[in-house]
Amino acid sequence: MSAPNFKIVNAHGYYVLGGDDWECLDYEFLYSDMQESSPALLRQDLASEKYDVGNCDPNKEWVTAEWNDRSYPGTLLASARIYPEEDFHMPYTRTLVECSVIMNIYLVSACYQGAILDWDLGFRYEETKMLSEYGNKEELIEDVADYIFQDLEYYEADIETPKKRAALKKWLAKIFDTYANKADGFCEQHCTQALKCVEVYSNGEAVYEKA
DSSP, X not given: OXXXXXXXXXXXXXXXXXXXXXXXXXXXXXXXXXXXXXXXXXXXXXXXXXXXXXXXXXXXXXXXXXXXXXXXXXXXXXXXXXXXXXXEEOTTTOOEEOOEEEEEEEEEEXXXXXXXXXXXXXXXXXXXXXXXXXXXXXXXXXHHHHHHHHHHXXXXXXXXXXXXXXXXXXXXXXXXXXXXXXXXXHHHHHSSEEEEEEEEOTTSOEEEEEO
16 A cells, blocks of 8 residues: 655645655755755744744654654754734733744655655643644644643632633634744745645555646
8 A cells, every 4th residue: 555645734735845856856855955054044034023933953853643654754944932912811800821832844754755844833831732742723722721721720810711711712723823824834935836636546645736
């Protein structure tokens, strides 16, 4: 049984590196080429948005339950911590919730030829919780909301009510969608072309064309 050449975790498209010759290039070549310039350019673009860009380890693999597949190893290119412009205050009590966003951009190997850019996004509130650790955005937001209310109640800063929880989850979802779209934009901006999958055969192989 074969497998699709590319595997997307969170990106909204196949953001491929290598131009029209991507089918002739392997991951090691693209990784070496990307390490010379793209991490610096990515960090520069992230910093231009006034994001707090960290000194990430360029050799750190994307080790999560989603990425234990040896056919599609990922390497961290750039990481940023973002403080949302819109503060959140609990309804009625006006308790301020200070929660930041973590954005990671990865170079991900194809199964056969080439590589793509993908991203991961999460929230930082005492602990960091990333989308790739969960099944979907809703599960991530539910867990982050649980953690925030547990912390507030522990320090007697606020107590949970259905309206407060609904308002917090709505704010988290809005913030997540905003920066997920920005992360996707960074990947599209730094790839050489965007592809779409037009067919998947019964043996698992896939056909791609320009989006």
